[in-house]
Amino acid sequence: MLNRVSFLSGLGASLLSLLLIGCGNNTTSNQTSPNAPQGGQQQSPTTTGGGGSGSGKYKVITNGISPFWESMGKGLTAAKTELKVEADWQGPNPAEHNAQVKLIKDAVAGKVDGIAVSAIEADALAPTIDESIAAGIPVITFDSDSPKSKRAAYIGTNNREAGRIAGQETAKLYPSGGKLVAFVGNMSAQNARERYEGFLEGVKGKNITFLQEPFEDNKDKGRARKNVEDAITKYQGKVTGFVGFYSYNGPAIVSAVEQAGLLGKVKVVCFDGEPETLRNLEAGKVDVTVVQKPYEFGRLSVMLLNEMKKSGGKGDAALQAMKGELDKLGMKLDGTIIDTGVTVVTPKNAKQFLDDLKAKGLEST
Amino acid sequence: MSAPLSEKETVAASPKSGEAGMRLSRFFRARESSVLVVLVILCVLLAFSKSRDTFYSPRNLQNLALSIALLSTFAIGETVVIITGGIDLSLGSVIAFCGMLLGIVVIRVGESSPALAIPTAVFFTLGVALLIGTLNATLIHRLRLPPFIVTLAALTFFRSQSLIINQQMPVTLSKYPALIDFVNGRVLITKDFGIPYPALLLIFIAIAVHIVLARTKVGRHVYSVGSNEQATRLSGVNVGRVKLFAYGTSALLAGVAGILYAGYGGQGDPQSGGGYELNAVAAAVIGGANLNGGQGSVSGTVLGAGLLMVIQNGINLNLDNASRWEGTVIGGVLLLAVLTTALQQRNQRD
Numbered sequence: 001m002l003n004r005v006s007f008l009s010g011l012g013a014s015l016l017s018l019l020l021i022g023c024g025n026n027t028t029s030n031q032t033s034p035n036a037p038q039g040g041q042q043q044s045p046t047t048t049g050g051g052g053s054g055s056g057k058y059k060v061i062t063n064g065i066s067p068f069w070e071s072m073g074k075g076l077t078a079a080k081t082e083l084k085v086e087a088d089w090q091g092p093n094p095a096e097h098n099a100q101v102k103l104i105k106d107a108v109a110g111k112v113d114g115i116a117v118s119a120i121e122a123d124a125l126a127p128t129i130d131e132s133i134a135a136g137i138p139v140i141t142f143d144s145d146s147p148k149s150k151r152a153a154y155i156g157t158n159n160r161e162a163g164r165i166a167g168q169e170t171a172k173l174y175p176s177g178g179k180l181v182a183f184v185g186n187m188s189a190q191n192a193r194e195r196y197e198g199f200l201e202g203v204k205g206k207n208i209t210f211l212q213e214p215f216e217d218n219k220d221k222g223r224a225r226k227n228v229e230d231a232i233t234k235y236q237g238k239v240t241g242f243v244g245f246y247s248y249n250g251p252a253i254v255s256a257v258e259q260a261g262l263l264g265k266v267k268v269v270c271f272d273g274e275p276e277t278l279r280n281l282e283a284g285k286v287d288v289t290v291v292q293k294p295y296e297f298g299r300l301s302v303m304l305l306n307e308m309k310k311s312g313g314k315g316d317a318a319l320q321a322m323k324g325e326l327d328k329l330g331m332k333l334d335g336t337i338i339d340t341g342v343t344v345v346t347p348k349n350a351k352q353f354l355d356d357l358k359a360k361g362l363e364s365t
Numbered sequence: 366m367s368a369p370l371s372e373k374e375t376v377a378a379s380p381k382s383g384e385a386g387m388r389l390s391r392f393f394r395a396r397e398s399s400v401l402v403v404l405v406i407l408c409v410l411l412a413f414s415k416s417r418d419t420f421y422s423p424r425n426l427q428n429l430a431l432s433i434a435l436l437s438t439f440a441i442g443e444t445v446v447i448i449t450g451g452i453d454l455s456l457g458s459v460i461a462f463c464g465m466l467l468g469i470v471v472i473r474v475g476e477s478s479p480a481l482a483i484p485t486a487v488f489f490t491l492g493v494a495l496l497i498g499t500l501n502a503t504l505i506h507r508l509r510l511p512p513f514i515v516t517l518a519a520l521t522f523f524r525s526q527s528l529i530i531n532q533q534m535p536v537t538l539s540k541y542p543a544l545i546d547f548v549n550g551r552v553l554i555t556k557d558f559g560i561p562y563p564a565l566l567l568i569f570i571a572i573a574v575h576i577v578l579a580r581t582k583v584g585r586h587v588y589s590v591g592s593n594e595q596a597t598r599l600s601g602v603n604v605g606r607v608k609l610f611a612y613g614t615s616a617l618l619a620g621v622a623g624i625l626y627a628g629y630g631g632q633g634d635p636q637s638g639g640g641y642e643l644n645a646v647a648a649a650v651i652g653g654a655n656l657n658g659g660q661g662s663v664s665g666t667v668l669g670a671g672l673l674m675v676i677q678n679g680i681n682l683n684l685d686n687a688s689r690w691e692g693t694v695i696g697g698v699l700l701l702a703v704l705t706t707a708l709q710q711r712n713q714r715d
Contacts, residue, residue, distance in 0.1 A: 274535075
């Protein structure tokens with residue numbers, strides 16, 4: 001009797017799971033956007049009407065899956081709609097180098113017209129990138145570069161510069177100096193180190209010091225908050241502010257600071273624009289955050305790949321053709337590198353910033 | 366084909382054999398007391414460390430209680446499964462999935478009837494958690510699939526579902542502060558020290574599961590299935606029901622933990638809980654659970670979780686590049702624990 005019951009309830013659970021898959025917007029692979037009607041036509045690549053030279057088909061490969069890439073995906077959809085081309089994005093699962101290599105090889109085998117990738121292992125990815133270029137498929141990098149490869153261009157944030165700007169903004173918060181503690185996923189990661197070093201440059205000579213090396217959480221969010229609690233315990237009465245170098249560190253800092261009753265008594269500096277961080281900014285719980293422009297990563301990647309297709313794979317010509325668009329956005333082109341820059345958001349301009357995001361259909365960046 | 370003389374082991378779990386039962390319980394008591402001794406030594410050592418003032422500050426003890434409670438809540442479930450000789454690798458993903466589910470349901474229901482939002486979401490989430498446990502148990506028992514693989518499949522499946530369910534975005538609970546306040550709230554004992562609500566919840570859960578394991582038939586069967594499944598089945602015990610209890614408890618408590626972690630982080634987060642199942646296994650093993658089954662206890666696991674969290678906290682307060690050392694220390698403790706269990710077993714056999 002009970003066996004039958006358990007079997008039936010098991011069946012119920014599996015049906016429920018299937019139901020859940022059903023409401024998950026049918027996104028088995030990360031097709032650009034759940035509300036993009038073209039998504040369903042992915043399997044018939046020739047159906048989309050295109051420009052004179054035949055519509056392009058582009059693949060954007062991230063370094064994993066996070067809200068950050070959701071904004072990138074919206075930018076990609078915007079470019080795709082505007083240019084009437086096909087494009088979709090995918091993140092390696094697990095988020096590691098070998099899985100990423102496989103995604104690139106799959107895209108090459110699928111004969112796409114161009115690939116944009118955010119490198120997990122900058123140097124190790126170079127041979128794979130060069131291989132697809134040799135096979136006649138242009139590759140650009142975004143968000144995280146692979147400078148030793150033959151990639152035609154890199155679109156992304158200069159993390160050292162972002163760190164420096166955050167440092168300068170922090171210095172403004174402390175006219176007479178401050179003692180800070182920082183939090184990060186792993187200091188061994190290139191972007192973490194660049195942000196940290198840039199930050200130190202930014203606060204140089206302003207009597208602002210870190211009480212210790214950044215606390216590391218290995219990207220475990222529960223741990224991230226625990227670290228903030230421990231930092232508050234360890235440096236109570238000494239610490240005057242907290243810096244979160246990774247996107248999720250911001251919300252973790254605010255939760256712990258709020259819980260310890262230190263809101264307003266310490267300053268909070270964040271990186272990136274997780275939804276929670278943006279809300280906290282509006283509420284005045286975060287003093288400043290430095291945000292990147294993932295929406296533009298996606299949009300510009302597709303635009304650039306499309307220009308390259310038009311110019312027969314020539315990166316230089318394509319980058320020159322992008323000049324007008326980049327000027328409009330106030331972005332710098334330096335050789336083959338497009339520096340997308342950062343935006344500084346404080347409680348003062350938070351509302352305006354959020355309104356701008358919402359206009360693009362985003363709730364985070 | 367029946368295993369000769371294997372009744373000896375099953376007898377240990379039957380209510381009548383008081384002597385064997387007593388030996389068993391003495392054994393567990395010994396194990397727990399050794400963990401307790403290590404824990405006390407560690408706390409005394411910390412009193413002489415750089416962190417003597419900060420470690421014993423009311424705020425830190427409060428934070429420590431909260432972190433122990435969060436880990437123990439689902440480690441207790443893992444312990445029950447380990448005692449049956451199984452393993453549940455799906456906990457971390459179930460924690461994330463349940464956190465997401467809670468966030469989504471609370472917002473959906475909240476649109477029409479705000480007052481019902483939280484209770485509905487909590488019950489729905491726990492119901493789904495229970496279903497997940499039932500599904501695991503069914504696959505493992507009815508289809509005779511190895512627990513390692515079934516729960517590994519659940520681990521990847523529910524991680525991916527957590528990502529899909531809200532297009533990879535976290536779900537904020539900021540409109541429902543009661544959930545956040547519960548996890549962060551406390552019953553004040555003195556002016557600046559209180560016991561966090563999740564710690565009180567843990568005490569309740571721990572006592573309940575302990576009573577079931579120690580005082581009820583199904584609890585004794587949990588041990589005997591872990592000691593010798595075939596003999597237990599031959600003695601007429603419904604093994605499927607025992608596994609249903611074990612995996613159901615495990616998933617249900619992961620659901621509770623999922624709700625607590627969502628409150629802790631202020632949001633349902635599709636990426637939370639990554640690798641937490643291994644923390645649960647570590648806590649259980651340090652507390653005396655044996656991956657071969659048949660051994661383990663609630664109090665041991667809570668003490669194991671306590672030891673893990675005190676180590677983590679102590680390192681964080683004393684060292685500057687803490688997390689790099691943590692793995693080394695915890696790895697060492699884990700090895701020591703397994704070694705102790707193995708030696709105790711060998712002694713017993715001799």
